[in-house]
Amino acid sequence: MICDNCKTREAVILQPHTGRKLCKECFIEDIRKRVEMEARKQEIVNSNKILLAVSGGKDSLVLADTLSQFIHPSRLIAFNINEGIKGYNRNEYVKKLEEYLKDLGIELIKSGFKEEVGFSLDEMLEASLKKKLNVSACTFCGGFRRKLINEAGIKVAADYVATGHNLDDEVQTIVINLIRGDLLRLIRFGDKPLMVSSKFVMRVKPLRKIYEWETTMYAHLKGFEFQETECPYISQKPTLRAKVRDLLYKLEEKKPGTLLRILEQFDEISEKIKKEYRLTNELPNCVICGEPTTPGRMICKNCELLIRSGLMPQEYQKYLPIS
Numbered sequence: 001m002i003c004d005n006c007k008t009r010e011a012v013i014l015q016p017h018t019g020r021k022l023c024k025e026c027f028i029e030d031i032r033k034r035v036e037m038e039a040r041k042q043e044i045v046n047s048n049k050i051l052l053a054v055s056g057g058k059d060s061l062v063l064a065d066t067l068s069q070f071i072h073p074s075r076l077i078a079f080n081i082n083e084g085i086k087g088y089n090r091n092e093y094v095k096k097l098e099e100y101l102k103d104l105g106i107e108l109i110k111s112g113f114k115e116e117v118g119f120s121l122d123e124m125l126e127a128s129l130k131k132k133l134n135v136s137a138c139t140f141c142g143g144f145r146r147k148l149i150n151e152a153g154i155k156v157a158a159d160y161v162a163t164g165h166n167l168d169d170e171v172q173t174i175v176i177n178l179i180r181g182d183l184l185r186l187i188r189f190g191d192k193p194l195m196v197s198s199k200f201v202m203r204v205k206p207l208r209k210i211y212e213w214e215t216t217m218y219a220h221l222k223g224f225e226f227q228e229t230e231c232p233y234i235s236q237k238p239t240l241r242a243k244v245r246d247l248l249y250k251l252e253e254k255k256p257g258t259l260l261r262i263l264e265q266f267d268e269i270s271e272k273i274k275k276e277y278r279l280t281n282e283l284p285n286c287v288i289c290g291e292p293t294t295p296g297r298m299i300c301k302n303c304e305l306l307i308r309s310g311l312m313p314q315e316y317q318k319y320l321p322i323s
């Protein structure tokens with residue numbers, strides 16, 4: 001079987017959403033081109049500094065590898081967080097990640113929940129269980145990761161924070177926000193992010209139009225070694241996301257390209273809504289830590305979780321929203 005693109009090399013991959021059979025080189029080039037196109041659309045290509053949030057998983061490696069091909073590596077800086085999950089955060093993966101980034105010419109900054117927040121994720125969860133809080137590990141993890149990533153972005157004076165979210169992640173989140181009717185979250189989600197607080201570094205997702213199977217294949221073809229251990233808290237993952245993911249896979253299987261079309265349609269709609277929707281005020285800031293929080297709230301979700309878990313001084317109890 002000959003590659004549909006170069007018509008010389010042997011094809012090794014069938015790309016269902018285009019119907020093309022591609023060789024290794026043409027497939028890798030196709031991904032790079034599509035990431036570059038999205039990065040240009042998001043207008044990040046000429047920025048001074050971009051912070052890459054890297055977990056060491058395949059998507060973060062693909063993110064660093066593709067971006068460094070059209071943005072000078074000196075303008076990229078990688079950021080890795082050790083959440084403090086026993087058996088999951090392994091030094092050998094961070095070491096591999098660091099070596100790999102070094103080859104690309106990208107500096108890596110390392111951080112951790114324990115150093116920055118005062119508690120590892122395991123400790124937060126243990127405390128919350130003692131208080132019989134029914135909050136999943138992913139809720140703690142997601143909130144504090146966002147906070148640390150944003151703070152790192154400010155510290156290195158980054159114009160943007162780039163994450164490795166792929167097309168599958170993006171469409172799942174869109175459908176979940178639709179189901180929940182979360183308008184603010186939904187419109188903040190388009191390809192050009194909406195600023196809601198001067199304290200947020202703009203977040204961009206250059207891989208948002210690349211299928212998850214494509215990032216896996218890219219990592220595999222490039223011979224990357226990455227963190228493949230599943231997070232031990234995986235069973236606590238929100239079940240709605242799992243259901244939405246399964247549904248979307250079925251649709252994609254029946255009609256390849258469905259996810260891509262949903263995202264493109266969504267970008268168009270969100271663009272139109274953004275023009276109509278004026279945010280008159282900035283988000284309020286948490287009275288404890290100063291991070292932006294949802295309108296009508298005095299404290300942020302992260303501080304609320306720490307208070308409810310008994311990990312903050314008693315006097316802060318008064319700030320808890322009534323639930």
Ligand SMILES: [Zn+2]
Pocket residue numbers: 003004005006007008009022023024025026027
């Ligand atoms: Zn080819």
Ligand SMILES: [Zn+2]
Pocket residue numbers: 286287288289290291299300301302303304
């Ligand atoms: Zn706070």
